[in-house]
Amino acid sequence: MGVVVALLAIVVALLAVMVIGLLRTNADVLRALEDLGAGIGDPSGPSGASGPAAGRRRRDQAPAPAAKTGRPAIDLSGATLDGGSQAVRVSGVGHDTLLLFLSSGCLTCRSFWDALREPGGLGLPSRIRVVAVTKDLDAESPSELAELIPRHGAVHLMSSAAWTDYAVPGSPYAVLVGGAEGRVIGEGTGGSWEQVANLLAQASGDLAYVGEDTPRTRKAGRDMEVERDTDAELLNAGIRPGDPSLYPGQEETAPGDEPPAT
Known part of the structure; x- marks a missing residue:
């Protein structure tokens, strides 16, 4: 044992x-x-x-400073997808600027790109300029960017330096810059534009991001008004829901022609 x-x-x-x-x-x-x-x-x-x-x-790059709302804003400069260069001024201007740091290889960013390409873009007031900021071309996919970037509305800029200047931790990330004061007045990230809009509204105290005075919400309101007026006209004409005249492409079935139940 x-x-x-x-x-x-x-x-x-x-x-x-x-x-x-x-x-x-x-x-x-x-x-x-x-x-x-x-x-x-x-x-x-x-x-x-x-x-x-x-x-x-x-190892080669110095660590970016910690992000802090209220810090001075920095003007941007970088390249465009067609090989040109562009500078974006965000301080000392008569409008606010929303910097959306996005990427061609970020799956979460796709919903932001889709929203930017919609008619009316993000639905923000005209006093807010939207700039989509990606990294330099060596860190992005040119072919995917060509499909993602909006043709109208938002400005697209490739600038890895801007990511460092604004201490962007990753994409998607939004930074709201006040043009008059030249400072960051709100920033944050989320899985959709609606989440980021709520964060910016809370940070800036401006309900324009989620309120009713935006092109997108105004269009929805107009659609509801048109639908309400159309329903009223149909009811006045004696046409109610289910009326055969509302379905001209469907043939009426006589009571004796109904198919047998299975």
């Missing part, structure tokens, strides 16, 4: 040594991957921007 107990103790000791060795090896592998930048790249890149290149960029 004592021999069996001794053998079991030896086996347990060997297993403990093996487990400790595996844990150390796993820690070394994770440390090496972190040094290379694997798995922790910028999610806004076309494929996650991970790997050795991302690790080198993080």
Whole structure:
């Protein structure tokens, strides 16, 4: 009996040594991957921007300052998709500017791109200028950007420097700049434009982002008025819901022609 107990103790000791060795090896592998930048790249890149290149960029670049609402705004400059250059002034102007930091490789950003391409864009008042900011061309997909960027309304600018200047943690991210004061008056992120609009409305105290005085809500109101007026005219003419005249393409079925029940 004592021999069996001794053998079991030896086996347990060997297993403990093996487990400790595996844990150390796993820690070394994770440390090496972190040094290379694997798995922790910028999610806004076309494929996650991970790997050795991302690790080198993080080591070469100084860490961005912590984001803080109320800090001075910085004018933007960068490239356009057609190869030109453009500067966007956000301070000392007579309008506010909404900077939407988006990416061609960000799935969550797709709903923001779709909203920007809609008629009326985000439905903001004309006093708010919308600028979609992506990173430089080497961190984006030109073909996808060509399909995503809006043709009218919002301005598109490629500027990795702007991401650093505004300490953007990832995409999508919105920064609202007050043109008169030249300061950031609201910022945040969310899974949809509606969520970001609520955040900006709370941060700025301006209900224009979620209120009724926007092109999108005004259009919805007009549609409701047209529908209400149409219903009233039909009722006055004696036409009620289910009236055959409302369905001219459907043939009337006589009572004796009804198909047998199954």
